Amino acid sequence: MADIYVSNVKAYKAKKIASNVLLYAFLVIVALTILLPFYWMILSSLKSTVQIEQVPPILLMAPSDWKITNYTDLFVLVQSGQRAGEPLFPFFTYMKNTVVVSIITTIGTTITTVLAAFAFARLNFKGRDILFAILLGTMMVPGEIFILTNFVTVYRLGWYSISNQTYLDVLLAMTIPFMTSVFYIFYLRQTFKQIPNELYYAAKVDGTTDFKYLLKVMIPIALPTIITIIILNSMGAWSAYIWPALISCKDEYRLVSNGLRGAFTDTSTGRTDYGQQMAASVLVTLPLLILFFAFRKQIMRGVSRSGIKG
Amino acid sequence: MEIKMANLTKIFISKDKKEVHAVDHVDLVIPSGKLIGLLGPSGCGKSTTLYLIAGLLRQTEGEIYFGEEEMSETPPEKRGIGLVFQNYALYPHMTVRENILFPLENLKVEKEEAKKRTFEMAKLVGLEEMLDRKPKELSGGQQQRVAIARALVKTPRVLLLDEPLSNLDARLRLQTREEIKRIQRETKITTVFVTHDQEEAMSISDEIVVMKDGIIQQMGEPQEVYDKPTNLFVAKFLGNPQINVFDGEIKNKEILIENMFVGKRDLPDQKVFIGVRPEGFIIDQENKSSFHFKVDLVETIGRDTTLIFDMQDDSINILDKKTFKAIIDAGFRIKAGDVVHFNIKPEKMHLFDINGTIL
């Protein structure tokens, strides 16, 4: 029996080093694959039209060869047609719209989420568990089911009108329907539930009202979770595509995603200006990446927790 | 398989960047076929020592030999050890059978043979009826025995047990420790048993090793260590109720506690600590021997009576009370408030210098 255990230590060590090398090689290849689209997007955005159409494609470019014309061209004003007087890619207008929509939606979502999570975590009321189960059930329903009826609702509320839609109308239409999130309620409720009951009873004995308790005790304790929710939620507006396209009657009311697709194909020739397209993509991606690197820990922790607990 | 540790040292770096010597220059020989109890308070380095033997931790310095073979570079899976974890670490998704079979599968033992040995091992620990259950369907004691079976099934050269009884209730603990002793006798595998419970270690081990702060204090047969502690720590750590420690002195070769004569020793005059086991007192009311105290409290449990003495009657603060305990035969009729005279059995009295080393 014992001969099983007689080991060849040197071989074992060599094997271990080899497996570590293989592991790192694998991880590096994965990392390069993950990074390649970002690299290609940035590199292409810095190429001139000639360089971009070079075959085979240029994979490395010295910084001295970088051109920013693709970026500056995005802001050249259109001479004629429907959008005369506007920049080719009205990035700043879209950015402004996106940020405004993002802030309003996030404020609304945070308020409804905190209040509801408090009710579900702390208060006893009839039908609580059934209601919570129904809300969780709605997470299963694809959003596409809602969108067409919601459009009609928005129309009936007077927020959609081809002839005289105001900026306020668009903001209302883009934000109000998205001020709820069952998922974040679920997430925050978990955090709220971890706050010991004794704190609540102590506050009750001291004559504290529920609302004051929520404000002064629960929110401060759960602040990290709430901040995570705020960050994750505010990123949502960047990806919104179909709804803003549907309900905005004017180009200048749209969000960043909408501006990207189709904007760089010359309709008369069918030629696509890839350089400009990539430059616009970089511009749209950049704010998200900046946000990510600023709040890397909170974002990654929040996302991983949401995955584990769900 | 004899295990030898030479100059074994493990240094951890704590969070505030301090070096913690969990195991500090340990030299130890564990004789082949014996059951050794590695004993000490929590944080003394006993579990670290066990994990070093297992190879799950890498020592900072020193060597570990299994027989003649130096093991430092050998990974745990090649050391031929069985390990029973404190929380058993049974794979929760596998049945008892699969748990026990798992090491054999990894060692590529032939299927029929593996099946046979799994069943034998289940029988050895008395779980042959439970083979198809999952760990969570078993009681704590049964899980415990599965863990032992899993550790033993590959016929390891060394069996390591890390506080294996600490998660069991008192009754089960007694039962299981007898079980472990029986299994060890039957298999004759060199076994290291880590525990913080001195009674457990004393009852189960062929020899015990007492550790403190990563340093071995004493090694020997349980009764020998109990009877002849080499320092105050060992004397205090073994025995329940704990040994009584008096501040005393030696004057003219007489041992004195609060100026009362308790014995003679041929030593120069000095201050000493005098350790007396609770069972070391003999009541001597007739001769009115000089060592006497007023009884504060009498506890009779079964055949033993414990007398508790308060050494400073006038002390106000309860926590400052200096007390000592004497266990006497229940036959003596003694009430609280009585003054009791004692003689002390010389073999139950240990003298330590002010550093705690035996004299």
Place this chain on the structure above:
Amino acid sequence: MEKKNNLRAWLYLAPLLILMAVFTFYPLINAFIVSSYKGYLPLSGTADEIDFFYNFGVILKNPLFKKAVINTFIIAGVSVPVSILLSLLIAVSLKSIPKLKGFFQTIYFLPYVTNTIAIGMAFAFMFHEDYGVINLILGWFGISPVNWLGGTASYAAQMIALLILTIWNGLAFKILVFTSGLENIDKQYYDAAKIDSASKWTVFKRITVPLLSPLILYISITSVIGALKAYNSVVGLFGDVKLGAQNNSMITIVAFVYQYKDGYTDKGYISYAAAASIILFFITAVISILQTVVSKKRVHY
């Protein structure tokens, strides 16, 4: 007291419930109602007649819808298992390296914080037959250029490009979740496995995967739901109008629903959309339930 408490709770829930009543529950019910109208005009609210099966019949007979269902199933059926397997492998590898763990983790998370349309466009250019980096790399291995997305691109080439984008996009979340899932597994099991002489592969197969199985199930359900709703990646890669080199060859169920989005003035269009989205809902529900039931036997604790 009890009653007062009840009232107070509903007050806290009021903002949520009012919004959800209008924008979640009403449209959900309305979708079912609308799907039973024939010749419905949403803005005036008139319909010719009620026929529960008419719209579903029209949709199911539509070859474009069949194409959409097939495409959607291929996307979900390939991208979900592949990305789960890959991300498990990556998470386990991450766990076993001594250094640079956080660095790799951050890189792997990047696809999560991108705009799907923007990154889809980057992919589209990467897959460009002449100017794209993919064909350049394939060339290093002696593979001749593939027409991925061009006017005459084959169905397989387009689908592979779409799958690669989908998998790339989905890895970030899964790697992160699996990595934290692995961290939650008691280290003792791995110590025990070492003592039990288990090889790396055995540990992965017999310990890591079973102990992670509840998480794997959860992730696979959410990923399937996500994949069934594929749309933004298709738009990013192929553009809003065409959805594929040959018209609509890469259409998905969601894209099928959305093609009716401008049909408010056309009779009955919105009912088709409602019917299609209800079918998507049922597919999602059935697959989720099926997954749960089937894997119940395999998921431990």
